[in-house]
Amino acid sequence: MPDLIAPAARLHKAWLEAHAEWGPGVHEDGFGLLPSDEVDSLAGFAAWVTRLADDLDPAKAVDAGGVPCTYRWIVEGDRVLGGIVLRRGFSEFVQWAGHIGYGIRPSARRRGLATWALGRMLDEARVLGMDRVLVVCAAGNVASVKTIERHGGVLEGIRDTELGPAPRYWIKIGVPRA
Template sequence: MPELIVPTARLHAAWLEARKEWGPGVHEDGFGLRPSDEVDSPDGFAAWVARLAEETDPAKAAQAGRTRCTYRWIVEGGRVLGGIALRHESNDFVLRVGHIGYGVRPSARRRGLATWALGRMLDEARVLGLDRVLIVCEVDNLASAKTIERHGGVLEDVRDAAHSTVRRYWIKIGEPRM
């Protein structure tokens, strides 16, 4: 059974394996990876994981001038299958990229992991008191669009973003799902 866990430096090798499968580039939003993050060395990876933990802490995120965010990794049998992030605020950055971003490695797709993880993060959003969340996906990513729609996502529009065209969905946070 997969589980959502807090990012940890002990999964360095497993995370690198997942990244290798995706290929080069910072394209998986659920990991919070930035171009300046050096994740190949154990020390660089540990520093990145520490930054992710700081962004979850309200005081540390505010002190660093960052959007508060909860990161979770989708893990099964010691393998990193994907990542998901929940941004807690509704600022200009979030209105561009969404409250929730996620990615599942290619070999783990078509198992419902994104739908499952998104459901768990919507529960987190409810606990935080968010009444609705924005989720953005590439216009041609039909699997992600279906995942969002399964959770009640309502398409706001399709628009040009920095380097692509995206669909923008809003999900109203209601009562917990049984």
């Protein structure tokens, strides 16, 4: 059974295994990984995890243009399956990337994990008083489109970005979902 947890330094090895499945770079949305983060060493990894916790404080937030962020890792036992972030405000970065971003490691896909995790983060957004959230994905990512639409995402349009066309969906938050 999967769980959503706050990033934890104790999962260094497990996170590195998940990261290796994506290949080099910082492209796994939902983890808040920046090019300046050094995650290979235990000390660097612990510093990154601390930065993610600090991103809840608008005065310290470095991801999403200073917007506070709630990061959660999707885990099963001690295995990191993916990550998801709720960006709790609006900035130029959020306008581009959305309020919620997520990534599932390739070997854990097609299990409904993204749909499940998105639902949990929508619950978190509801508790925080957000009335709607923007979720953006790559145009060719059919699985993400289906995940977003399962949660009531309504297509605003498709914008061209430096990463290619990106469909933009708004999800209204209000009455708790069944």
